[in-house]
Amino acid sequence: MTPPTLFSHLPRYGGDPILALMDAFSRDPRPDKVSLGIGLYFDEQGRLPVLSSVRQAQEALLRNGGPAPYLPMEGSASYRQAVQELVFGAQHPAVLDGRIATMQSVGGSGALRAGADLLRTQLGCTQVVVPDPTWDNHFALFEGAGYQVGGYPYYDTATAGIAFDAMRRFLATLPARTVVLLHASCHNPTGMDLDAAQWRELAGLFAERNLIPFVDMAYQGFGDGADEDAASIRLLADAGLEFLVANSFSKNFSLYGERAGGLSVVCRDAAAAEAVLGQLKVTVRRSYSTPPAHGAALVGAVLQSPELRALWLQELTTMRQRMRDMRQALHAALVARCGQAHDFGYLLAQRGMFSYTGLSPDQVRRLRERHAVYLVDTGRLCISGLTSAAIDHVADAIAAVLETPAA
Numbered sequence: 001m002t003p004p005t006l007f008s009h010l011p012r013y014g015g016d017p018i019l020a021l022m023d024a025f026s027r028d029p030r031p032d033k034v035s036l037g038i039g040l041y042f043d044e045q046g047r048l049p050v051l052s053s054v055r056q057a058q059e060a061l062l063r064n065g066g067p068a069p070y071l072p073m074e075g076s077a078s079y080r081q082a083v084q085e086l087v088f089g090a091q092h093p094a095v096l097d098g099r100i101a102t103m104q105s106v107g108g109s110g111a112l113r114a115g116a117d118l119l120r121t122q123l124g125c126t127q128v129v130v131p132d133p134t135w136d137n138h139f140a141l142f143e144g145a146g147y148q149v150g151g152y153p154y155y156d157t158a159t160a161g162i163a164f165d166a167m168r169r170f171l172a173t174l175p176a177r178t179v180v181l182l183h184a185s186c187h188n189p190t191g192m193d194l195d196a197a198q199w200r201e202l203a204g205l206f207a208e209r210n211l212i213p214f215v216d217m218a219y220q221g222f223g224d225g226a227d228e229d230a231a232s233i234r235l236l237a238d239a240g241l242e243f244l245v246a247n248s249f250s251k252n253f254s255l256y257g258e259r260a261g262g263l264s265v266v267c268r269d270a271a272a273a274e275a276v277l278g279q280l281k282v283t284v285r286r287s288y289s290t291p292p293a294h295g296a297a298l299v300g301a302v303l304q305s306p307e308l309r310a311l312w313l314q315e316l317t318t319m320r321q322r323m324r325d326m327r328q329a330l331h332a333a334l335v336a337r338c339g340q341a342h343d344f345g346y347l348l349a350q351r352g353m354f355s356y357t358g359l360s361p362d363q364v365r366r367l368r369e370r371h372a373v374y375l376v377d378t379g380r381l382c383i384s385g386l387t388s389a390a391i392d393h394v395a396d397a398i399a400a401v402l403e404t405p406a407a
Helices: 017-027 052-064 077-088 107-123 137-144 164-171 196-209 231-238 270-287 294-304 306-338 361-371 391-403
Strands: 100-106 127-132 148-153 179-183 212-217 243-248 260-266 354-356 380-382
Touching (some): 052 294, 077 100, 077 243, 077 260, 077 294, 100 107, 100 270, 107 137, 107 212, 107 243, 107 260, 107 270, 127 137, 137 148, 164 196, 196 212, 196 231, 231 243, 260 270, 260 294, 294 306, 306 391
Parallel strands (some): 127 148
Antiparallel strands (some): 354 380
């Protein structure tokens, strides 16, 4: 009898539902199929764009050539400075006083995991609460770091708005040093963001209850602008809080595969920031030793060149405006088809790449099977997957599943 192998008992991985959806989309032979599931920014031709600012930075790097040594554990110093200045503002007192420890991370996901590890190993944190709903991988990242993950009220399905009173009451019950995961802007999946007054109220609550905010910013510039979308983070820093920020350049630089991100920890003073950076180096050394260089070099080159930075901000404005145009076009098309039978105002109230449609899993299934329109089962629709050519087909499909009862 053959003995079992070391790994024969392992369960089979069921796969990521969004990636599985995209695999099904790629196999669909229908010519009018539309992918509105995965969170990628596409241009009006339905392609992943290569930004001109990034292309020019790439060409300069190739011209200059040179070796490719390991980066320091914490990443490129110039890149880390560029991250701080973009996220907090170059003249923010926390930046000028050296109170922020920033490391280069392997995308936004790597920043979240590194921050989770830091809080668990150095502060003993084991509890984190995330918005209900939130990006699915928030659960996996924190559970993988040894946390118990709970949810807090965020989205009110009845009003298609934020359940702020319930959110505030819940957070006020949490024990000290509970980690609170927040979205800086362009909330995934709902597209509904807290306003400045709500952020100020939360800042006071965090200080009173000794909670630890951990802000995830994956879409800076896709809401109202690069500075505007970081206003929540700067407000928390202005309030004197100690907190963490994970940021990503995948979407706003269209550099998905380069895994360029950052983790910033705002501390009470420069000495604490220096100690935190040292512990982040330990975390990196125990995991992947040093971060990849190329994506950070591209981002750093763009952000540190006045000309390329201005071009990037212009391109960011174009991307942001295209998503707004698609929201308005889909809203108008749905109103034209359904009249007052359904309220589609959420499309105009929400911001960023995603829209929370309220469609049921059955309606999403019928969209996919009958109309070749692909959404994730929660009803989240990726606005940036829309094009002018696809608006009528998508509106017809949504109207059809809204008006036709389930089989």
